[in-house]
Amino acid sequence: MSSGFSNLDKQVSIAELAALIPDGASVALGGSFLHRGPFALVRELVRQKKANIEIIKQSPGYDIDLLCRAGVATRARTGIVAMEGNFGLAPYYRKAVETGALRLEEHACATLTAGLRAAAFGTPFQPCAGIDGSHLVDINGWKKLDDPYGKGEAVWVIPAIQPDFAVIHANEVDSRGNVRVLGTSHWDRIMSRAAKRVLIVAERVVDSEIFEQQPEVTLIPYFLVQAYAVVPQGAWPGSCWPEYEIDYAAVEKYLEPGPEALQAHLDAAPEALQEYAQ
Amino acid sequence: MSSGFSNLDKQVSIAELAALIPDGASVALGGSFLHRGPFALVRELVRQKKANIEIIKQSPGYDIDLLCRAGVATRARTGIVAMEGNFGLAPYYRKAVETGALRLEEHACATLTAGLRAAAFGTPFQPCAGIDGSHLVDINGWKKLDDPYGKGEAVWVIPAIQPDFAVIHANEVDSRGNVRVLGTSHWDRIMSRAAKRVLIVAERVVDSEIFEQQPEVTLIPYFLVQAYAVVPQGAWPGSCWPEYEIDYAAVEKYLEPGPEALQAHLDAAPEALQEYAQ
């Protein structure tokens, strides 16, 4: 059995993509706040009524809020959670933590990255600078190790964090599943290396020749990618640079209370409106 | 004082670039074997009769051989050293180690990278997978640490390696000193983050607009770069993809014994033949 994904039939529908994620899985989500998140996939997790999902993301917002609102997420490892863009706190996330519906492992963004690095580097833990004096140490039981070479100061080490899945929203894939992201890649690179498998939601498929002309731009090689779905506007109501910006009105409507508002939001999503070419 | 380099007058001649490196400095060299090494700068170190230089590079070849032949390098941290391309061992390097003229700290490529990562990440040491059973552990006095979380196996840790300089041969710079590399970046990325300062030898200067059109391709942002020199063909007799390939005949001539052969080689180098537009 291969350690990679060499199959040629990676394109699936967004529903099939979500179906690959079982209840109880830990899922790292790409992007940051309202920017280039794999939100079409997140909504599909809600439609498929997934249970007991763990979210791993340095700066989730809309995604984790929605998953808490729908009762899909029950565990999370995060650095900072907010809707951002004047929307302030993520209300359903906040409530889920306050009621105990979501079990939080609170990180600094860089400590979560350190845990992902340990998984990506095949090591049990990863040293991380800073952290001194933070109470995060107490709630997480983090350990400090002396420099065995006696030169540097003692350093905090973070245990490895290996997500079952990393789900990334990309600008472009090719048919094999190579992945391109434009602008900042946020934390997507390290997520794609730390996770056992990578799932992609892409704006479009382009010819492999485009990738071959500038292979330096490719963020994730196809053999790390298990499957991808094509959902134009799939990062809605967030942005996907340079394709589209945040739909602030849609976020506002999402924040209206009640199950009808939630259903209306889900029904207004691009993947619900589109017929998938597949 | 800034922790970066924001000056606007970064372009210097290759002689001025080499003059920035004092005797005794530790210098990480980019590229690998005969590919995209900062060889114009290396030759200039020879012309300027630098002394007691430490070379840090996972896979040096021509560069370290030349620096040993000229007595410039006296210390090295390397993973594998060869001329490659049918030329076999690097003869002057070999002799320098055998006679004790070069003090070698022998690494695996990935342990050297681990040390550079520790410097780049601001930590005193970096865990690295593998290494078990290797006698490199004994000669380097590497330590193994238990997983303080009791989940993973004990892991070897490598002490931080912070070069005084990283010198990278690039395809393109812009006037500010942003750096583009085409094809593989070898170990250049981590070297540029681990070193105290970065020096660049570039094939050409291009307009910043080119960089702005695809900022994802930029390997090193200008504020890490202290200075750059423009030397077309500067990676000769090695390759610089996609500009030119290895000049095998020139490597063969370099390998001829004797001080005249060395001088003839230095005199035939592009930077010796060019008048620098400066």
Next chain:
Amino acid sequence: MSADWTPFSYIVTNLARFIRPDEITFSGVNSTMPMLACLMAKKAYEWDFVYINVAGGVDPRPSKIPISSSDPVLAEHTASIFDNEDFYDLCCRGRMDLTFLGAAQIDGEGNANNSCIGNWHQPKVRLPGGGGGAVMLPTAKRACTWRTEHSTRTFVEQLDFRTSWGGFHGVVTPIAIFVKKNDRLALQSWHPESSLDEVKARTGFHFDHEGAEPTALPLPSEIKALAALDPDGAFERDAAVSLR
């Protein structure tokens, strides 16, 4: 244009005044005011600095000023993408000269709580979390923060939870500017329409105020730069900062 401070211009401008020539300066997520301060400093002052931000931008020239301080327009016309791992590593290895970081509660040493009100395990209010704080506050050369609310529940003797330790170099509120002195926050100046007594009354910890005085009024170049960033006052309205 008024030559007086508004509560909004007071915070943004005095954040900008923490920026120094040539230094590597960072603004992150959920940080509209520091973003505005960085963009403003680029326009207001005659010297330049290295502005990096969480959108990966390095000295960007955004086509507009975004509501979200992590918006990708903050990487428009950047010549490189300096991504999240990169700017954190830069800070961790001691080469971030100045970073801006948010804080919900701040104590007299300049440490921050971004995590919760009440007990962490059963919080009265779950807050966003510290993001960069716990790693950046102790490793950046200087870190500065801002609070739009200056009260004894935001400036406290004892944090409900210490998310980040290390002590801010500077703190700006609608009525005061604190700067670190001997490892404690000391009052540097107060809003000309406020007073030392008001700052004392609205601050939950004791602080040194030797030499403190009313804050110098905004320079014409500062007023002009901020007006150019917020021509119709939308950011000022959204921020909804008041003196009291």
Next chain:
Amino acid sequence: MSADWTPFSYIVTNLARFIRPDEITFSGVNSTMPMLACLMAKKAYEWDFVYINVAGGVDPRPSKIPISSSDPVLAEHTASIFDNEDFYDLCCRGRMDLTFLGAAQIDGEGNANNSCIGNWHQPKVRLPGGGGGAVMLPTAKRACTWRTEHSTRTFVEQLDFRTSWGGFHGVVTPIAIFVKKNDRLALQSWHPESSLDEVKARTGFHFDHEGAEPTALPLPSEIKALAALDPDGAFERDAAVSLR
């Protein structure tokens, strides 16, 4: 085209035979024969595999076959650059199915010396060093190597220095193919023009040879694939391998 082995085709082809469908397979620096084996396997067999190499290439379509096994032409028509940090990390986290690694001396457990002949501190011969070995040999799922010299000074009871531990899965020489069995190298087959006795005489360690037999002759598709890579025999001449 001859249906018989040449010493050169024997090594390259039998390296290629270690490659398995769909697996992630790596060739590195100073590794002309593994490079040829990978390129050959792509042509010779009906199944495909993921070929990554030290030039950053992933399933490249090089416009020519380079003398240097790290030549950037090995990244021509690649759709991504998988750089050095990336492929090492992949191996370190246990997802490299097969890597090829060089070795100067090999012991009966399949460990490698790439460092020196004689004492490390005062070597008679300083060798290139292990490159990836000390990290990759213990972490790759399988690692294979080749030696153009099969003698008691290359196949030894005791290494002068153990650069890399972990035990090769497979070893190919001009006269023999060893495969790991119960944590020792065991003879799998020998060159049809050689013999078990010759392999024994030229090997410095004892080895299991149960079931070993002459190596199966090259398949027409293997012969054709290698001929396409080396049409004028330049690689074969440069390699200068002989049976004895």
